[in-house]
Amino acid sequence: MPTETKQIQDLASQEYKYGFYTDIEADSIPAGLNEDVIALISAKKNEPEFMLEWRLKAYRHWLTMKEPKWPNVHYPPIDYQGIVYYSAPKKKDSPKSLDEVDPELLETYRKLGIPLGEQELLAGVAVDAVFDSVSVATTFKEKLAELGIIFCSFSEAVGDHPELVKQYLGSVVPYTDNFFASLNSAVFSDGSFCYIPEGVRCPMELSTYFRINAKNTGQFERTLIIAEKGSYVSYLEGCTAPMRDENQLHAAVVELIAHDDAQIKYSTIQNWYPGDDEGKGGIYNFVTKRGKCLGRNSKISWTQVETGSAITWKYPSCILLGDNSIGEFYSVALTKKRQQADTGTKMIHIGKNTRSTVISKGISAGHGQNTYRGLIKISKSATGARNYTQCDSMLIGDQCGAHTFPYIEIKNSTAQMEHEASTSKIGEDQMFYCQSRGLSAEDAVSMIVNGFCKKVFKELPMEFAVEADRLLSVNLEGSVG
């Protein structure tokens, strides 16, 4: 059997490293969704009245909506009454410092490579750890507060900074936006909140680490990042979940707001449990991420490395409202086993001389199906807008698929658009070339794939680039005969 064929067959059978489960006493509400459940979630979080109202409006709107059918993904109907909408590790009192956080939780994050203990904090990275429905710890909070930076769980923000939440919540992704965003708006339980004041350059990477642990639980978190005039922040997000036979829903919403001359860099490494070889289990990752370049010369860039989830459905987008604002999207999406991904971006050019760059690299192996879907919209007002799009697909083996759906809408004749696309296959030629130089088939595949993704990896912060590189190698590892 040619090495390549053999290897491709082995690709599918990777162990998922983060599939363990933490046995911790949880405070969960019964499965099901109605207005009482929403009121209960809101009450559990001691929310002000305006939040409950907002949630209920979202819920009522959601009831009128239908699940979208246009994505190029297939899954059995989701029973929205079978999901637990709130689950939190039980705690006596809310921990005042990291020393009071349940050791079991600290151990869980340590196993995931995210140390939260005061002694072992990652230098240069502040972490907000979200476990099922709640944020369990946030590091470096005080240090950041000295600069006026607010970095806390969403729940704390609702309590401590209601005026900011009220002003910005739903201002980029309204509760009417789409089926999953509306559901999230109704039931979201926690998430991260960042506020960078005017002129401040955030001195460390801010990050949120999401972990789904409890069974039959959906994770609905919300992240809100506000960068005031002339500020800068780099934000990282990582995700894992235990291996389970049932599918679990993760429907998050991320909103970014950049004022004049502000910059937000948002990086994701998504490694949710992808399901087993036959496609049993795994996370449905149905996420709405959008940034608004509100001010002049503002810039938002999304970088994502998507290797997990049974199904990924997400389009981190930019609304380029401010003149001269810049939107960027760099993506690597890997589908293997029976994974399906329908992902891409929307760049909505409204302001003058707005620019956007889209670099998408899709890799399909095993029986994976990988779809790039992107919209570049140049509004009438967007004089002098420019876009560069490059979407490349790589196929490993002959059981997988790559699909590309680029949409381009131009209403202003001064727009300059460039679109490049390619599809390649890891050829026997490339494999043989590497092997004839002494590299194992495994090393050859990971080298070729990493080369393919280089343009995206170089956008990631240092620690993450190493992680991404390693993650891809692990995901593509296969014992080779």
Place this chain on the structure above:
Amino acid sequence: MLEIKDLHVKAGDKEILHGINLKVKAGEVHSIMGPNGSGKSTLAQVLAGRESYEVTAGQITYEGKDLLQIAPEDRARLGIFMAFQYPVEIPGVSNTYFLKAALNAIRKERGEEEVDALDFLNLVKEKMELLKIDEKLISRPVNEGFSGGEKKRNEIFQLAVLEPKLAILDETDSGLDIDALKVVAHGVNSLRSKDRAFIVVTHYQRILNYIIPDYVHVLYDGRVVKSGGKQLAIELEKKGYSWLGEETVSAQLVN
């Protein structure tokens, strides 16, 4: 070092090599010549371990081992190197990174320590000077956007860094202008040693003016029809290959 006995090779349904015999000792340079389609490149690829060819009969012994049982990467680690006729591009992977990984895989097999970045850089610099390779070339992705000549030169550069025991050059001379040819030949000649053997596969005699072979073998229609010293190459240059065909046909008729 290398012994090929009655080697039969098929590609798809078609038999391409019909019983090749060849012995190569350490320190020797053998040239394999022949017209297009005679099976020269097939032979080179089979030696390197290309799996799209099927060996239907015969043996290849390399340093006492059954070469046909050894995977391509292990052959490389045991000291076999083939300079490709058409080197493959690997976008995004830098030449240096690629070569360092290859060198370390080979060193590991030999029980040597991995080279560190500094030693590797010194080694690379030394070999670059030898082959007059532009520094920019080695920081670029493997073969991506290289001209034909650059690709060939890069193959010889890899050869120089990896220092194999048996080097097979698969039509390295084709597509090279005379200056590039001289550089490549100079590189090969400087790597000749009593421990290292070369198999130079070529269509033209020209390269043999610069790399003087110890033996010349003529491959015609999947068989070695004539072997001799370097003067055989000169004879071929004058007469072409077709007279060999007539000779083979008449020889077969007699038999």
